[in-house]
Amino acid sequence: MKIALLGGTGKLGQGLALRWCKTHDILVGSRSTEKAKSVANNYLQSAKEFYRKDLRGSIKGSENLSAATQADVIVLSVPFEGLSDFLASIKPRVSEEQLILCPIVPMMKTNAGFIHTPFKLIEPSAGRFQIRSVAEAVADQLPPRGRVVAALHTLSSKKLAQIGRPLDCDSFVCGDDKSMTEQGSNLIVEIPGVRAINIGPLSNAIQVEAATVLLRNITQFAGIREPLIKIL
Ligand SMILES: NC(=O)c1ccc[n+]([C@@H]2O[C@H](COP(=O)([O-])OP(=O)(O)OC[C@H]3O[C@@H](n4cnc5c(N)ncnc54)[C@H](OP(=O)(O)O)[C@@H]3O)[C@@H](O)[C@H]2O)c1
Numbered sequence: 001m002k003i004a005l006l007g008g009t010g011k012l013g014q015g016l017a018l019r020w021c022k023t024h025d026i027l028v029g030s031r032s033t034e035k036a037k038s039v040a041n042n043y044l045q046s047a048k049e050f051y052r053k054d055l056r057g058s059i060k061g062s063e064n065l066s067a068a069t070q071a072d073v074i075v076l077s078v079p080f081e082g083l084s085d086f087l088a089s090i091k092p093r094v095s096e097e098q099l100i101l102c103p104i105v106p107m108m109k110t111n112a113g114f115i116h117t118p119f120k121l122i123e124p125s126a127g128r129f130q131i132r133s134v135a136e137a138v139a140d141q142l143p144p145r146g147r148v149v150a151a152l153h154t155l156s157s158k159k160l161a162q163i164g165r166p167l168d169c170d171s172f173v174c175g176d177d178k179s180m181t182e183q184g185s186n187l188i189v190e191i192p193g194v195r196a197i198n199i200g201p202l203s204n205a206i207q208v209e210a211a212t213v214l215l216r217n218i219t220q221f222a223g224i225r226e227p228l229i230k231i232l
Contacts, residue, residue, distance in 0.1 A: 003187075004029055004071030006064045006090070007078035009039040012103060012152070015160020016075060017043045018050075019191045021057040028059060029067035036061030050163045069093045073101065073187065075152070080106040080117075080134060087141045096144055099183050102135040102205070103152035105212040114216040118206060133205035135174075146177030149184035150205035153212045155194070156226040166193030169228035172208040174199045197231060 001024045005013040008028035017026045021043070028043065030036035040061030047055055068074055068090045078086055083104065094100070106117045119132040135150035142148065151173045159167055171188050173196050175181035185196035199208065211229065218227045 001025070001073060002027065002071045003073045003075065004064075004067035005075045005077050006068060006086075007076070008067075009035055010077060011157035012155075012160070013075075013077040014039075014043060015155070015157045016077065016152070017059055018047055018163045019160055020187065021047045021059045022051055022055060023190065024057045026057060026059045027067035027071055028061045029064035030061065031064060033061070033063045033066075036063060036067075046163070065090060065093045071098060073099045073183070075101045076104055076138065078104070080104050083134070083138075084141065087138060091142060094142060096147065098147060099180050100138065100142060100148045101151045101184055101187075102138050102148055103150075103155075104134045104138075105153055105209050106134050107213045107216065113220050114213045116210045116213045118209065131206055133202070133209050135202055135205035135209070139202060145202065146175065147180050148202060149173055149175035149177075149181050150202060150208060151184045151188060151196075153208045154215060154229045155191075156228060158226050159228070160191070167191060167228060168193040169230050170195045170197050171229075172197050172199045172211070174202055174204045174208070176202050 003024050004027040005016055006029040009030045028036050028040040040059045044059040107114050108117050119137055120129050139145040139148040155171055171194050173184045188194055188196040215227050218224050
């Protein structure tokens with residue numbers, strides 16, 4: 001399978017590339033072609049050293065838009081900031097059959113620790129408001145909604161990048177299309193030691209985005225580094 005890691009030059013992209021390249025063809029995307037190629041080459045050297053003859057996939061670098069066009073699966077491994085413009089830029093290059101995995105967590109650091117900063121929807125008639133996940137906002141901008149699957153949020157990029165180390169944790173997925181959600185889960189369980197747990201429709205993505213903020217505060221206040229979630 002061809003997997004485009006848009007913004008794959010960053011922390012999460014590195015870990016996912018190193019894990020998934022064992023069997024998949026990875027396209028590391030960047031705003032800069034030169035940076036993409038250089039970073040992809042570094043990842044590939046690490047992968048070759050670790051997997052040796054067991055390496056069946058590949059890692060190449062390319063500018064984000066080109067990577068998005070070529071892939072079966074797109075991972076939005078970019079920051080929340082500037083996301084709307086970024087999605088508008090890739091929209092002409094994505095097709096309806098592609099699975100889009102969204103790990104993005106909207107949060108900011110304050111004096112009281114990390115806080116979740118999701119979108120707010122106003123329902124004036126009901127006198128109430130509703131909060132909305134990034135994954136749903138992505139689906140609004142890149143329809144059809146069913147191909148967007150919220151995934152990978154609570155994984156630690158540092159632990160993913162330690163190739164030989166199984167993670168021993170769970171990772172949550174949610175989406176509105178059964179087949180797309182299953183495809184996302186299948187990729188997650190290929191990472192050694194990770195179980196995929198389906199938490200229902202895309203509207204539940206807000207819960208797993210918030211769980212990641214909780215993990216950041218666990219690190220900040222309890223001093224537990226790189227915490228992961230495991231459901232017992
Ligand atoms: N790190 C984690 O452990 C982790 C875990 C779960 C989920 N996530 C989520 O995954 C996403 C990526 O996390 P990360 O830690 O890998 O982020 P990151 O390292 O800060 O950034 C990833 C890449 O995004 C690109 N980028 C930066 N600003 C951009 C912009 N305005 N428009 C387009 N591309 C931009 C950069 O690539 P170029 O300069 O090469 O274009 C950068 O290398 C985030 O939304 C985060 O919330 C992270």
